[in-house]
Amino acid sequence: xxxxxxxxxxxxxxxxxxxxxxxxxxxxxxxxxxxxxxxxxxxxxxxxxxxxxxxxxxxxxxxxxxxxxxxxxxxxxxxxxxxxxxxxxxxxxxxxxxxxxxxxxxxxxxxxxxxxxxxxxxxxxxxxxxxxxxxxxxxxxxxxxxxxxxxxxxxxxxxxxxxxxxxxxxxxxxxxxxxxxxxxxxxxxxxxxxxx
Amino acid sequence: xxxxxxxxxxxxxxxxxxxxxxxxxxxxxxxxxxxxxxxxxxxxxxxxxxxxxxxxxxxxxxxxxxxxxxxxxxxxxxxx
Numbered sequence: 001x002x003x004x005x006x007x008x009x010x011x012x013x014x015x016x017x018x019x020x021x022x023x024x025x026x027x028x029x030x031x032x033x034x035x036x037x038x039x040x041x042x043x044x045x046x047x048x049x050x051x052x053x054x055x056x057x058x059x060x061x062x063x064x065x066x067x068x069x070x071x072x073x074x075x076x077x078x079x080x081x082x083x084x085x086x087x088x089x090x091x092x093x094x095x096x097x098x099x100x101x102x103x104x105x106x107x108x109x110x111x112x113x114x115x116x117x118x119x120x121x122x123x124x125x126x127x128x129x130x131x132x133x134x135x136x137x138x139x140x141x142x143x144x145x146x147x148x149x150x151x152x153x154x155x156x157x158x159x160x161x162x163x164x165x166x167x168x169x170x171x172x173x174x175x176x177x178x179x180x181x182x183x184x185x186x187x188x189x190x191x192x193x194x195x196x
Numbered sequence: 197x198x199x200x201x202x203x204x205x206x207x208x209x210x211x212x213x214x215x216x217x218x219x220x221x222x223x224x225x226x227x228x229x230x231x232x233x234x235x236x237x238x239x240x241x242x243x244x245x246x247x248x249x250x251x252x253x254x255x256x257x258x259x260x261x262x263x264x265x266x267x268x269x270x271x272x273x274x275x276x
Contacts, residue, residue: 127261
């Protein structure tokens, strides 16, 4: 039965991928359906019904800059008749920043994650912390790990914002080098935390 | 293209990486289910997913953690 339910996402998912490939210069990668184990784990963890899971099928688009993220979000809003936008940039979820465009297609919800490259870097790193302590993903777990992920996320956001700022000339290069240096320092701090 | 991925999160190791053509979707799903069931029987908890992308290169860009160490993930081409 779960297999049949997952299979019912195949067509709406394919439709979303087709539209993205046709209209966006960015290429998406995606997942037609979560694995059965992931679905069951989510149902157990969040005490929700199967029909309430919004990310059974989904795609991911990684863009370079916040401006491109805004553009992609606006375009996706125009391309689908009914959508819900979850913007986790101003109010990140425990450090997680991204825009999720949830397209309602053929009575199914298909989640399109739009992330900047640096939001993606944060997300990839945070997975290493979640492996160690899954509660962190939901606001629990080790406090120093939680604080680190929030700090790391704020730094990536600072750099993302700087990248689209109007500052030009040699100052810009110097400032970017400095921000990159700070981010590398944070990444090393994260590696130390993971080792301890 | 479709990519069947089995990833051991505890040891950060990619165990299975298998490529299927788009027309082999059913076969990919069957293989995923078979893998899930056999690992479940053995009590092994690995992440198993089928991802879709035009090429492997795209998967390596949007799902770097399956393929790269944390040190490699720290590569930041900001100034390029």
